[in-house]
Amino acid sequence: xRGIHARTMLLSRVYRHFFxxxxxxxxxxxxxxxxxVIPKDATLKKEETTSLSQKLMVNCGILSSxxxxxxxxxxxxxxxxTKLTKVIDEEMASVNAQxxxxxxxxxxxxxxxxxxxxxxxxxxxxxxxxxEKDYVLxxxxxxxIVNFIADIYPFSHRHLPLxxxxxxxxxxxxxxxxxxxxxxxEFLMKDLYTFDVSEEAAVSTYMEICKAYDRVFQRIGVPFxxxxxxxxxxxxxxxxxxxxxxxxxxxxxxxxxxxxxxxxAELLSDSSHTCSGCGEHLTKxxxxxxxxxxxxxxxxxxxxxxxxxxxxxxxSLMQMxxxxxxxxxxxxxxxxxxxxxxxxxxxWILAPYKVCIISPKKGSKEAKAVSWVDHLAQVISNIPxxxxxxxIDDRETLxxxxxxxxxxxxxYPIIIVVxxxxxxxxxxxxxxxxxxxxxxxLTQRQVLEYLREYVKHCST
Amino acid sequence: xRGIHARTMLLSRVYRHFFxxxxxxxxxxxxxxxxxVIPKDATLKKEETTSLSQKLMVNCGILSSxxxxxxxxxxxxxxxxTKLTKVIDEEMASVNAQxxxxxxxxxxxxxxxxxxxxxxxxxxxxxxxxxEKDYVLxxxxxxxIVNFIADIYPFSHRHLPLxxxxxxxxxxxxxxxxxxxxxxxEFLMKDLYTFDVSEEAAVSTYMEICKAYDRVFQRIGVPFxxxxxxxxxxxxxxxxxxxxxxxxxxxxxxxxxxxxxxxxAELLSDSSHTCSGCGEHLTKxxxxxxxxxxxxxxxxxxxxxxxxxxxxxxxSLMQMxxxxxxxxxxxxxxxxxxxxxxxxxxxWILAPYKVCIISPKKGSKEAKAVSWVDHLAQVISNIPxxxxxxxIDDRETLxxxxxxxxxxxxxYPIIIVVxxxxxxxxxxxxxxxxxxxxxxxLTQRQVLEYLREYVKHCST
Numbered sequence: 001x002r003g004i005h006a007r008t009m010l011l012s013r014v015y016r017h018f019f020x021x022x023x024x025x026x027x028x029x030x031x032x033x034x035x036x037v038i039p040k041d042a043t044l045k046k047e048e049t050t051s052l053s054q055k056l057m058v059n060c061g062i063l064s065s066x067x068x069x070x071x072x073x074x075x076x077x078x079x080x081x082t083k084l085t086k087v088i089d090e091e092m093a094s095v096n097a098q099x100x101x102x103x104x105x106x107x108x109x110x111x112x113x114x115x116x117x118x119x120x121x122x123x124x125x126x127x128x129x130x131x132e133k134d135y136v137l138x139x140x141x142x143x144x145i146v147n148f149i150a151d152i153y154p155f156s157h158r159h160l161p162l163x164x165x166x167x168x169x170x171x172x173x174x175x176x177x178x179x180x181x182x183x184x185x186e187f188l189m190k191d192l193y194t195f196d197v198s199e200e201a202a203v204s205t206y207m208e209i210c211k212a213y214d215r216v217f218q219r220i221g222v223p224f225x226x227x228x229x230x231x232x233x234x235x236x237x238x239x240x241x242x243x244x245x246x247x248x249x250x251x252x253x254x255x256x257x258x259x260x261x262x263x264x265a266e267l268l269s270d271s272s273h274t275c276s277g278c279g280e281h282l283t284k285x286x287x288x289x290x291x292x293x294x295x296x297x298x299x300x301x302x303x304x305x306x307x308x309x310x311x312x313x314x315x316s317l318m319q320m321x322x323x324x325x326x327x328x329x330x331x332x333x334x335x336x337x338x339x340x341x342x343x344x345x346x347x348w349i350l351a352p353y354k355v356c357i358i359s360p361k362k363g364s365k366e367a368k369a370v371s372w373v374d375h376l377a378q379v380i381s382n383i384p385x386x387x388x389x390x391x392i393d394d395r396e397t398l399x400x401x402x403x404x405x406x407x408x409x410x411x412y413p414i415i416i417v418v419x420x421x422x423x424x425x426x427x428x429x430x431x432x433x434x435x436x437x438x439x440x441x442l443t444q445r446q447v448l449e450y451l452r453e454y455v456k457h458c459s460t
Numbered sequence: 461x462r463g464i465h466a467r468t469m470l471l472s473r474v475y476r477h478f479f480x481x482x483x484x485x486x487x488x489x490x491x492x493x494x495x496x497v498i499p500k501d502a503t504l505k506k507e508e509t510t511s512l513s514q515k516l517m518v519n520c521g522i523l524s525s526x527x528x529x530x531x532x533x534x535x536x537x538x539x540x541x542t543k544l545t546k547v548i549d550e551e552m553a554s555v556n557a558q559x560x561x562x563x564x565x566x567x568x569x570x571x572x573x574x575x576x577x578x579x580x581x582x583x584x585x586x587x588x589x590x591x592e593k594d595y596v597l598x599x600x601x602x603x604x605i606v607n608f609i610a611d612i613y614p615f616s617h618r619h620l621p622l623x624x625x626x627x628x629x630x631x632x633x634x635x636x637x638x639x640x641x642x643x644x645x646e647f648l649m650k651d652l653y654t655f656d657v658s659e660e661a662a663v664s665t666y667m668e669i670c671k672a673y674d675r676v677f678q679r680i681g682v683p684f685x686x687x688x689x690x691x692x693x694x695x696x697x698x699x700x701x702x703x704x705x706x707x708x709x710x711x712x713x714x715x716x717x718x719x720x721x722x723x724x725a726e727l728l729s730d731s732s733h734t735c736s737g738c739g740e741h742l743t744k745x746x747x748x749x750x751x752x753x754x755x756x757x758x759x760x761x762x763x764x765x766x767x768x769x770x771x772x773x774x775x776s777l778m779q780m781x782x783x784x785x786x787x788x789x790x791x792x793x794x795x796x797x798x799x800x801x802x803x804x805x806x807x808w809i810l811a812p813y814k815v816c817i818i819s820p821k822k823g824s825k826e827a828k829a830v831s832w833v834d835h836l837a838q839v840i841s842n843i844p845x846x847x848x849x850x851x852i853d854d855r856e857t858l859x860x861x862x863x864x865x866x867x868x869x870x871x872y873p874i875i876i877v878v879x880x881x882x883x884x885x886x887x888x889x890x891x892x893x894x895x896x897x898x899x900x901x902l903t904q905r906q907v908l909e910y911l912r913e914y915v916k917h918c919s920t
Contacts, residue, residue: 030556031558032558032560032619032622032624034612034615064608064611066562066563066566066567066604066607066608067563067565067566067567067595068593070563070565071563072560072561072562072563072604072608073560073561074560075558075559075560075624077560078559078560078561081561096490098491098492098535099535099538100492100532100533100534100535100537100538101532101533101538101541102526102532103526103527103530103531103532103646104564104629104631104646105527105530105631105645105646106526106527107526107527122590125587125589126587127585127586127587127597129585129633129645130582130633130635133528135527137587137597144526144532147526148524148526148532151524152494159492162492164492164535168629169564169628169629171564171565173589173590175590185565185589186563186564186565
C-alpha cells in the first residue's frame with residue numbers, strides 16, 4: 001500500500017511539474033500579433049511620412065496606428081517597453097532617484113505663472129473641466145513637480161539632494177506627426193527632476209545623472225552620441241542631448257573627429273563649421289534625440305517659489321535639474337538603427353523574447369521530434385536571465401521555413417529549429433543567431449553552453 | 461605570494477559584498493515621504509469631503525492632492541501600486557490575457573457611433589486637437605479596442621478566444637470628486653476586453669475571468685462581496701460587481717444571509733427587500749465598488765462592425781466581455797477598510813515594505829547594537845519573498861519610540877527594533893507584528909523562523 005501511495009505521489013508530482021511547464025511557456029499560437037499583409041502592388045498614400053521602424057513595427061504586429069500620431073502598443077511592444085522600463089528603474093535606483101507619478105492633467109494656472117501657457121504654442125493641448133477650470137495635458141512636468149515640492153513646507157536642507165522621476169504617458173499636439181513613435185502625439189517618457197541646495201551641488205548631481213544616462217544607453221547597446229544641447233523651451237543654463245545617429249534623424253550634429261566634442265548645430269551660427277576647441281573641420285551627422293539633460297538653475301523654482309530652509313532657518317531657492325528619456329522613442333529609434341530590409345533587430349536587452357523555438361511540422365518526417373520542444377524550452381528557461389524569455393512557435397500546420405521567416409521578421413535574436421536533425425541518434429538543433437548572423441547545429445548541451453556564453457557577454 | 465594574493469582576493473570579495481549590501485537596503489533617511497503635520501486646533505474646510513484612507517495616505521506622504529480630484533502617487537504609494545499591478549499581471553497571464561496599451565486619447569468619432577459621446581454626459585472630458593478634430597480623454601476603452609480589432613481583417617475564428625487588457629490612467633470629469641482615490645478624476649484602471657465566437661463561448665470566458673478576479677481579491681485578502689450588478693452606461697446583458705463592504709461606500713448592497721445571494725440595490729425596486737430565491741429578508745450593507753465584469757454580447761461589436769471570419773469564410777459579429785479593476789481605488793479601499801485611527805494597515809501583499817528595522821539611537825546605551833542592523837536586513841532579504849522588501853529606519857538622531865510610532869502610522873506590517881536587548885549576551889530583537897497585534901523578543905534565528913512562517917501563511 002505504501003508503495004502504491006508513494007508512486008501516486010510521485011506521479012502527481014510529475015503531473016504537476018508537467019502541467020506547470022505546459023502553462024509556463026509562451027506560444028506563438030496564443031500570441032496576439034496581427035500581421036499586416038501588404039499586397040505587392042500597394043502604393044503608400046502620399047501624406048504618410050513613414051520610417052523603417054514604423055513600417056516594420058506596424059506590419060509585424062508590434063504597434064498599431066490608432067489615429068494620426070497615436071499608437072497602441074501590442075503585446076510584443078508592451079513587453080519591450082516593460083524591459084526598457086526595468087533598465088531605467090535600475091539605473092535610477094543606483095543614483096537614489098525615487099519613482100512617483102504625477103497626474104497627466106496639470107492646472108493651467110501653473111503654466112501661466114512660468115509663461116509656458118503661451119510660449120509653448122499649439123503643441124500644448126489644453127482642456128477645460130466642467131467647472132471651466134484650465135488644464136494642460138502635460139508634455140512635461142516641471143511646473144507640476146515644482147509646485148508640489150514648493151507646497152511642502154518647511155522643507156529642510158537635510159532632505160536635499162532630492163531626485164524624483166516618473167515613467168508616464170505625455171501628450172504633445174504635433175503639427176505633423178511622422179515616423180511612427182519617433183514623432184507622435186502621445187508617448188511614454190521618463191522624466192527625472194533633481195533638487196539641490198546650491199549651484200555647485202546641482203552641477204555635481206547633473207554629472208552623476210549623466211553617468212546614469214550613459215549606463216542606460218550602454219546597456220541598450222545602440223551606438224549613441226552625446227552632444228551639447230539647445231535649451232529650447234525647457235530653458236536653464238546648459239544641457240546635453242543623447243542621440244542615435246541615423247539618416248532619418250531631425251537634428252544636425254557637428255562632430256569633431258580630432259578632440260571628440262559634439263554639438264547640436266542649432267547652437268552654432270550657420271557659418272561656424274570648425275571646432276571651437278581645436279580648430280578642426282566639423283563633420284555633420286543626423287541624429288534622433290533620445291535623451292536630454294538640463295541644468296535648470298532656478299528657472300522654475302523662482303517663479304513658483306520653491307524653497308528649502310537653510311541651516312539658519314531662512315528660505316532659499318532650490319537649484320534644479322531635469323532629465324528626459326523618450327522611452328517609446330528609444331524603442332523605435334533602436335529598431336530604426338539596427339534593422340535592415342524586412343527584418344526587425346532589437347537590442348538584445350529589449351527583445352520581447354530572446355529565444356524562439358520552432359517545433360517540427362505536423363505530419364512531417366521529423367514530427368516525432370516534437371517531444372524535444374517543451375523540454376528544450378524548459379532547460380533554456382532555467383538559465384536565470386532567460387527565464388520567461390522563451391517563446392515556442394507551435395503552429396505546426398505551417399512549414400518550418402515559413403515560421404523561421406516570421407521569427408526573423410519579428411526579430412527574435414536566437415531562433416532554434418527542432419527539425420530533421422533532432423531525430424538523429426545524437427539529436428542536433430539548428431541555432432540561428434540573428435546578432436552574429438550565423439547558423440550552427442548543436443546538441444542540447446551545446447545549445448545551453450552557447451546561450452550561457454551569450455548571456456554572459458551581452459549586457460543585461 | 462599565493463597566500464597573500466588569496467587573502468587580497470578574499471578581502472576584495474568581502475569588501476564587494478559589504479558594498480553591495482550597503483547599497484541594497486532602502487533607508488528611511490533617503491525616502492521621500494513628506495509627512496503632513498496638522499496642528500491640533502486645525503479645522504477642516506467645510507467643502508472637503510474626506511475619507512479615512514485619504515486622510516491617512518495624504519498625511520503619511522503616500523499620496524498628494526495636486527488639484528481637485530487629482531493625486532500624485534509618492535514613492536511608497538507607487539511601490540504599493542507596482543505590487544498590485546504585479547498580482548493582476550500574474551492572474552491575467554493565468555487566463556491567457558495579454559497586456560497592451562491603447563492611447564489615452566480616443567477619436568470622438570468612435571464614441572459618436574456608439575452613442576456614448578452624448579450619453580456619458582459631462583463626466584466625459586473632450587478635447588479638440590489643433591486641427592479641430594474631436595478626442596475623448598478615455599474613461600474606458602470599449603470603442604477604441606473594438607475599432608482596433610475590427611480593423612484587423614480578415615480575422616480568423618482560429619484566433620478566438622482573444623483576451624486583451626491594459627493598466628493605464630483613465631480620466632472622468634467627476635462633478636464632485638471626493639474621498640481621495642475612491643472617487644477622483646484621474647485614476648489607474650485595469651481594463652480587460654474579451655472576444656469570442658459565440659454567446660456560449662463568451663459566457664464560458666466570463667466565468668473563467670470571474671474566477672481570475674476572485675483570485676486577485678483573495679490574494680489581496682480584504683473581505684469582498686460579489687453581487688449582481690447594474691449594467692449602467694457600459695451596457696450588455698449581465699454583470700457582476702466586486703465590493704469591499706465599508707460604511708463610506710456609495711453602493712447599497714442587499715445580501716441574503718440564508719442562500720448567500722447578493723445584489724446591488726439599484727437593480728431592485730425600492731420595496732423589494734426579500735430574497736427572490738428563498739424569500740428571506742435581505743440585509744443592507746454599503747460597499748465600495750472595486751471591480752466590475754460585464755457580458756456585453758454585441759453591444760459594441762455591432763455598431764463598430766467587429767467581425768471574425770467563421771469556418772465558412774463568412775463575417776460574424778464577435779461576442780464580447782469587458783472587465784474592470786479600479787487599481788488605484790482598490791489600494792485606497794483596502795486601506796479604508798483595514799486601517800484604524802491614525803495608523804495605516806496595508807494588505808500584506810501590497811505593503812510598500814513588509815519589514816521595517818529600527819536602528820538604535822545615536823549616543824544611547826544601546827548604540828553599539830547598530831552593527832546588527834545591516835546584518836539583520838541582509839539575512840531577512842535573503843528570504844526570497846522578502847527580497848527588496850526591507851527598509852531600515854536609520855534616522856539615528858530620533859528616539860526609537862518616535863520612529864516606531866511613525867513606522868506604525870506608515871503601516872509596515874512587521875517592525876523590528878534593534879534596541880537594548882540586542883546588546884545582551886544572546887541578542888534579542890523586538891518584533892512588533894502589526895497584523896497579529898503582538899510583540900515578541902526573538903533571537904536572530906527566531907526572527908527568521910517567524911518571518912518564514914509568516915511568508916508561508918500569508919497569500920503572496
